[in-house]
Amino acid sequence: MSQAVQEANAMEAHTVEAPRPSPENWEPLILAFACHYCAFGAADLAGVMRLSYSPNVSVIRLPCTGKLDHSYILRAFERGVDGVFVAG
């Protein structure tokens, strides 16, 4: 490996956060975007059927997932959510 490449790699290691191991009992915070007509309805049905899932996810209803904008996802990550789930 040339020295230039090694230097570039070293620089990148500084600028891009390396994945860190998640602490014990850590729970990700998740934001979901769901289509009113299908996924939001499915989430409702999960309730009617008394299924169970973790409370660390909340749903934002969209009229269609085609309505999703990049800015929603970027803003969510910028402000600290750990995952975005788009369902539609």
Place this chain on the structure above:
Amino acid sequence: MANKNVGAVMVVGGGIAGIGAALDLADSGYFVYLVEKSPGIGGTMAQLDKTFPTNDCAMCILSPKLVECGRHLNIELLTLSEVTSVTGSAGDFTVEVLKRARYIDPDKCIACGSCTEKCPRKADSEFDAGMGKRKAAYIKYAQTVPLKYVIDGSQCIYIQKGRCKACEKFCPTGAINFEDKDETLTFHVGSVILAPGFSTFDPKPFDFFGYGRIPDLVTSLEYERLLSANGPCMGHLVRPSDHREPKKIAWIQCVGSRSTNRCNNTYCSSVCCMYALKQALVTSEHLTGGNAELSIFYMDMRSHGKEFERVYETAKQKGVRFVRARPHTILPGRSDLGLSMVYATEQGEQINESFDMAILSVGLEAPPDAQNICKMLGIEQNKFRFVKTSCLDPVKTSREGIYATGVITGPKDIPQAVVESSAAAAQSARSLADVRGTLAKKKQYPPELDVLGQDPRIGVFVCSCGINIAGTVDVKAVTEYAKTLPGVVFAENNLFTCSTDTQKLISQIIRENNLNRVVIAACTPRTHEPMFQDTLKESGLNGYLVEMANIRNQNSWVHQSEPQKATAKAKKQVAMAVAQVAGSRPLANITVEVVPRALVVGGGLAGLVTSLTLADQGFETVLVEKEQKLGGNALHINTTWQGEPVGGFLADLIKKVENHPKISVSKQTSILSATGSVGHFSTSISVNGQSSSVDHGIAVFATGGQESRPEEYLYGQDSRVHTHLEFDALLAGGDAVDKAQSFAFIQCVGSREPQRPYCSRVCCTHTVKGAIAVRKKNPDSSVFVFYRDIRTYGEREDLYTEARNLGVIFVRYSLDSKPQVFVEDGALYIKAMDHVLQMPIQLEVDHLVLAAAIVPRQENQGLVDLYKCGLNADGFLNEAHPKLRPVDMSVEGLFIAGLCHYPKPVEESIAQAQAAASRAAVVLSKKTLMLSGKISKHNRDICMSCLACFRACPYGSPFIDKDGRVSHNEVKCTGCGICAGVCPAKAFQVENYRDDQILAMVDSYTKDLWENAPAR
């Protein structure tokens, strides 16, 4: 008229056919009583997992219709009810209905499910076709409408034995009422539509199947429940014996159909081939590991509908094995696991094969009480106990004013039932045209307060839903938290926010506190938002100023074991709803003035029937036809399959249309251009070279199709080779048939070929009808039919049986060994392989009839270009949805009927034509259309006209305006927001889902994280 007509209609049966008829009528100015025997509407369709040919989830497409029926101002649902007598006559019937005790007061029931949870009594679930259990206190299924629980008196321990009452003890609203009694109610209606559905054939009494003794042998309806996500296995397929996933599965077709020896169901049930194909394809997706071995044992594969043949081809490609055999013996497997079947191959070899599981593709029958219903109504049945109808008036029964739709008039699939339900609605409306709107209710609201520009004054109502929410979420804490949120000036907790009392209270609080926005933290907006919007409107606020936080279905019900986290999440949900509603603006619904005129394109049978059905209801109709003469293909058809002569009927129809004061007929007319959208289209037409313009509220396309010109079998080269229509002319006149000795028919000429991969649907029936006519006219002649699969679906199967009884010989061929037709010494010969003899045969014939494919007209492309509607790959005009919107097109206000949609026989064309008139009447019966205000708004000032929206919009609402820039036709917009998603300039914003509102929700969700984040 002696008696006065009544502007209400009773629909008997709450399956998809009844629902369709009820919605059409209620949407076009009639009051509808929808009578359903069971505790909830939805019928058999609700029990299905998927629907062919698209494999759409049945519940997902049905459920919106159920909800619409449930909350329609002009539909009164009468569940647990049966009609006991109908007296009077068309226009003014008196109907008595027996309404059975529900034992739960539907006005108090909040569908929390406590009664079911506490009920100790289990019973077989009818909804799960006996594959699962329910309680004595239960709901039919999770999405049922009305969403009200019921106690089954025959199972309830208290009602039977006088002790228990567990449900009463735990019901949070005191809805249980053991004193409830059956009652008889009386209604006055102008017409009755009968849609009681069907029952599936019960194989139990027929011992040779082994059904009932072999655990892993189930009926197709039971299998449907096993596949279904809301079924007993929750969508994870296991076989009944050992609850393990089956790998090798067989379907046995024609169980209780096409059967003379075992039962009297000699008809074909019309849907089983397709549902077996669907189940096989769905099964292959369900099974893990992908090494499923799926086999279908069949007689003829009948995939005769639109896009059906492609499903058959897909199944073949995916490795489903098709065996042309009828297993004669089914035996239990070792230790009752699986089963083995004995069948004979076409080569005569006997095979004994084991399977993990098998499905009996059971046929459709008239329901057991069909006889009683028909007797009570005084209407005739046919020999199969189905309601007798004519091909020329397919939904009319023998009693004036009573119509029938769905499987009660013969086996059919969902789209055909939906078509007929609209046809029945049209015929009802036609007979009651003078009383449209007389009984329909209309809601009045106080004038709306102007709150635009005011700072948000938000009221938050947190629902306990009895203990449904409060049992998990700390609602008091959520209410207190809500008070701290920006813009919130009022918050309170209610036991049941949806109760009538609370609605009044909310109204009062809105007025007293000058609230201008409301958040309801309760259940799902999908069912309750319209109700709360209504409460706002009654309080003088714009209905769009309410948002819901779903803290029940999406919180307390799914996080029962984690109350603290559930409470924290509920707070976030409320905060998000508050953030969203703070940005909401009052929205005006868009109103469109409806031009009270219909344009019908095409003057064939379908176009004529649509025009007359519309005009008889008082709607002005312009009928345009490109030829000099009305009548289209029907001019060349001698009789329907039931033998009714078409000629006289057609002549009478043309006369009525041409003389109708509401219809203007324009022949030799073509369409030049079109603009506009639902309610107001403008089409310019050219009549004999003279152009003029027609304004119309809707349009019906009935452009027809045509018999293709075959390119094989010496057609056009030898005068003894004819198409069906040419041969019909020979049959009708002259002595050509009497003089000849031998006749042959070749099926699928140009159909089901790689270049035209669809079945032309009508040719098999046409052929057997022709073959019978020949044998009857000339009993000494010999008649051969060369076919691939005989597709005489439904009761048409009787003609196939009759043809065989008359000595017509059927010889099967396959696509890779087609019959050869040649001339030798002036004689016409056919050479083919006989599937019974397993030897080649050669015969000389005097006449050869080719069942030529039915093809769409080239003009369809022109309509697509002008009106932005769609064609399928075969060139037929496309419906909005193959199952539930078979007459509407994807563009609102456009409808289709007849051959331009797909090849179909006379009775189906007439039904679809009447249906188109019904769908059209939904628009034409209104002076103005009210369209939702929650749509995409376009800011032309920042738009770059990049056309991203123009390409992405499924509804064609963005358009290029006269300046060559993008403008937006809001009338076509449904508010899906795809335009907003793709627009790089963000010139499109969907009202109340605007980017700033969604980002405010994201910010509110992440507020703690953001504020507590370590400094970077």
